[in-house]
Amino acid sequence: MSKTILVVDDSASIRQVARMTLVGEGYEVLDACDGVEALKQLNGKKVHLIISDLNMPNMDGLTLLQRVKGEPAYRFTPFVMLTSESGDNFMAQGKAHGAKAWMVKPFKAEQLLMTVSRLLA
Amino acid sequence: MLGLARGQLWTTQPGYPAEVAPISGPRAQHMVLILFLLSTAASLVHWTMLFTAAVLLFTLRLQKAAFSCCRGPQLQVYAGDTVEDAPVSALTSGAETVAAQNLLFDTLVAQLGHGKQLGDQSVNRLVEDFNLLFISVRESMQLAQSAAKRFEPDSDSFAAKTEVSLAQVLQMLQQALARKTLLLESNQQVAQAASALKHQTEIIQRISKEITLLSLNASIEAARAGEAGRGFSVVAERVRELSDTTSQAASDIISRMQTLMQAIAGSSGQLQSSGELDEQLMADANQHIGSVMSGLTDMTNELCGTIGQLEKTQSQVQDKLQDAITDFQFQDRVSQRLSHIVTVLQQLQQLHLSGTAITLSDVEQIAVNLYQSYTMQDERELHKAARPAESLQHSPQDITFF
Structure with a gap:
């Protein structure tokens, strides 16, 4: 059975690029344009991995991370930050709230796939 | 807090244009x-x-x-x-x-x-x-x-399957040829039997001639015996008539046997030449099939090469995309x-x-x-x-x- 990945980013082009890269490798992809929509998308659904941007309207990636980690169903779902932000303090916050990895945009397809397969192994 | 101390950040960076640097305020x-x-x-x-x-x-x-x-x-x-x-x-x-x-x-x-x-x-x-x-x-x-x-050269490929079915056609042709040879052989046996029959009929004809000669002698002896040989003369005449009839029948049989043998010889000849022709056709077909198969193999190899090249190019295009x-x-x-x-x-x-x-x-x-x-x-x-x-x-x- 293929694994499902939720991609959260306010940039449609990033969502498209991530979707194309992941679907090409046989993953199922759900997407959302911000944290609020991401929570709506989850809604108890089985998701194996979450990839999220940091800066988004309505609800940013760190808040989403905290909300997701607060839900028993998703407590152990790996969470990857995919953002243009590379500041140490942001990364430290991400780590503190339970993110599994921090990827700085722009990403390369093989790097995204490597990260995903490593976290889903 | 962000390295933006007043008057420091903008004007004192190295490499900043000299004519702009002195400007302040x-x-x-x-x-x-x-x-x-x-x-x-x-x-x-x-x-x-x-x-x-x-x-x-x-x-x-x-x-x-x-x-x-x-x-x-x-x-x-x-x-x-x-x-x-x-x-x-x-x-x-x-x-x-x-x-x-x-x-x-x-x-x-x-x-x-x-x-x-x-x-x-x-x-x-x-x-x-x-x-x-x-x-x-x-x-x-x-x-x-x-x-x-x-088109890959294995037992499942197009070329291999074609070769197998062409070989089956060849085998069927060969079987037909073998049946024709059997027919020719039995034809020859019939010809031999007919020839033997003719020979025996000739013996009957010869015996019949001798009987005719014997009946003639008997008639002469009967005439010499006078009145006492009269009945015997009638028998001798009757024997001669029978012998003539036998001789005539044997002659007819020989003549018909000759016709029969000619017919058998004709059909045997035809069978023989048709068999030879078939053998030649088989050889030709074998050769044609060989060259067709070799052409087909060359073509599929070339096609495989082209497809391989195509795959490589497409893979490159895919990567670039x-x-x-x-x-x-x-x-x-x-x-x-x-x-x-x-x-x-x-x-x-x-x-x-x-x-x-x-x-x-x-x-x-x-x-x-x-x-x-x-x-x-x-x-x-x-x-x-x-x-x-x-x-x-x-x-x-x-x-x-x-």
């Missing part, structure tokens, strides 16, 4: 902020660069207009500047200028926003198109692969930078609209806000250095696992 800060906006924009795509240059020009003109219409206390703020102020002219009244500035700022913000939107839409469409292209290439590659599999799609992420970066510039423009507009003199701390606050809005490391580095983007070596694609 709020005006200089303002100009450098705008210069900075220009240098930020320099790292964006071409149209964005051009557009931002236009923004700079407009903003500078606004500055000039703003300074030229400042009177009284505002003029005094700049009284000590080493930069030559624009002459105070009677261009327009203060209120009109403010309205015109406002309109221009609105226009700039709207134009930048529209540019950003256009860029976003176009790139999204491009990503979708490239994605479709990527999928098509992948599908055609799968088709090529399955085609190549059909994937790279191209990944590269479209630039739009996200461009879009973020444009948003930051729009925000600064809006803040500058607020300042101008407030109608009060622009102070150093106002400008610094905008710079601080701008810095805080950054998400990309190279944006921050560019801000700190206020130098052309080309000289920056940003190192993206970092992954940190926790």
